[in-house]
Amino acid sequence: MSLKFEVSMRLSRPVHEVFEAVADPTKLSGYFTTGGAVGRLETGQTVQWDFADFPGAFPVEVVEVVQDEKIVLRWEANEGPPESGEGAAGAKYMTTVTMRFSPLDGDTRTLVCIAEEGWRDTPMGLKASYGNCMGWSQMLAAMKAFVEYGVNLREGAYR
Template identity: 40%
Template structure:
């Protein structure tokens, strides 16, 4: 049975360098994805992220950053599972960037299918929020997941 892998794409109407900075800079990322990031994403760094909806912090082990086309890291993408995320950026024109995100991999079983559904939704949301922030300076995430906050 083949392992499961997530793959999402989105086109953003901004130059590749601007999209790259929007992902690696925690001050920018806090406008659409995280509430807090301990440092920039750079090769071999260990970064802590906190999301607005959850009190827990998440450790991100950055594997490789190659400006402006690749960001790769490991994190606990599923309970007890360290998974690899790769964000590839491709300039389609001077003002347009294609962002492709993959996360891998989980077995093709019940736990893997649950992960596939949840994290595919998450990366699609990340992509839409990144686009809204970079193109229109809108934070789509603000308040969107308040219902998930623990009382």
């Protein structure tokens, strides 16, 4: 079985504005990377993301960026502490995140789709994929609140 998922949301803002809410580290830090983001998302770069509720900045590899259309990232899978009987549990590997931005309604709205794949087909990999699916769903809700209303939903939500 291949562990992967896709989540999506429609935002009532033009595609360029929504794309920049992810690509620009200052904007991303306003609603998602609450511990801060360092580095603009550009093809070939490695940026740093930090979350107040999951402290410790970590690297995010930027595989591909197509302005206002797509962002592809790779980052280390977080399966948590190794469990007994998992064999290679704790071994490091990467997952791939693909974000797609599609203009809607004459570019007054945007559909954002986020897919992630690449977990190991183990109980820990399955649990980690569910956690990230929840995280990306929350990111989309937080982004919608931030770009449409200027509200940071993550502030005080996790600590």
